Amino acid sequence: MDIVEIRRLKKYFKEGPQVVKALDGINLSIEKGKFTVIAGASGSGKTTLLNTIAGLYEPDEGTVIVDGLNLSKMGEEQLTVFRRRKIGFVFQGYNLIPELTIRENIVFPLGLDDARPDAAYFPNLVHLLGLDNYLNAYPHMLSGGAQQCAAIARALITKPSIVLADEPTGSFDMKTAQNVAGLLKMTAATFHQTLVVITHNPELAQLADRVVRLQDGKIVQ
Template identity: 55%
Template sequence: MPILCASHLKKYYGKDENLVKALDNVNVSVDKGQFVAVIGTSGSGKSTLLNMLGGLDVPTSGSVQVEDQSIEKMSEEQLTVFRRRRIGFIFQNYNLIPYLTAYENIVLPVRLDGKKEDKGFLKEIVQFLELDKKLQNYPSHLSGGQQQRVAISRALVSKPAIILADEPTGNLDSRTGDKVIDLLKMTSEKFSQTIVMITHNSKIAEKADVQIRIEDGKIRS
């Protein structure tokens, strides 16, 4: 059964001769536990699609259902709670809080829910991503690759049902990028997580269970 479903999704900007169809009647269905790669060039619409699936942007028309809930009908407050509890985001620009340490950034989603992190699982993640000696560093004292790995750890630590990843290996060297994909696959299998990852790298996309190609706002076979 699909855990994530986009139906007749459209996102238009501008009007008349300046109309831009970022997404044009897109239909996507993702089953629970699948690892899906959305591949496309810059400007193809893949980031727009990811934002729609995560409720970070509102479609011009169409619907997005996550676990049988239509997220476009939720209030902003409902969406905020839903995203924090059910979806883990890996952003291309990291979105780390500069005055929090790496450790504090990682555990933030769990603590916002008034819960305690699974320290065993957290240790497993940070050791796998070679962050265990950087946890007390602030983002400004981390390299771009290290900040990306902190963002990945933050998305995984609450064991969300769905992980939406925007170019998670884009700022990493090939060895670390391979480790990140291996970690995503491991957590997906271990916790039956669903992962939707966007990438422009065909070799990275080949490691997913399913590949979806998007061009000019349309899904291509």
């Protein structure tokens, strides 16, 4: 069963007099519960594709259906709620909120929905990511790897249908990158979540169920 269905997706950007075809007629289906890596050179359209799946970009043409919802038919507020409930985001730069503790950062998306974390799920998730001892610490007190784990926990706390990660290990050394990548895959698998990751890291790509390669806005593999 596909959780993401993309048909004839086009997204163009204007840069001065030139039009850059970031995505040029993409057709892609991503199976639920699978780990998909999107690879490609810089400027191939990876991030644009990921952001479009997240509803951050509106397609110029084509349709994007995520978990049965046609994103192009949703308004701004609907997309916000969609992201909050269906999408988990992991950024290369963690993007934790410095004024909140790790616990508060993790549960932040739930708080926006006036919801409480699942009493069983939260400790399980935290334990799995090795954050038990850091819950009351502030982000700046943690290592980069631990901060990214917190970011992963935040992405998974709402039990999203799909987790999107843009270069989640890009700023780590090889060992940390492997650990983080492993944790990401493990947690997604544990909680049966679909994982879509952009990466240049071949080792992370090797862990994927499927690798989609982009070139000049088109899928080449």
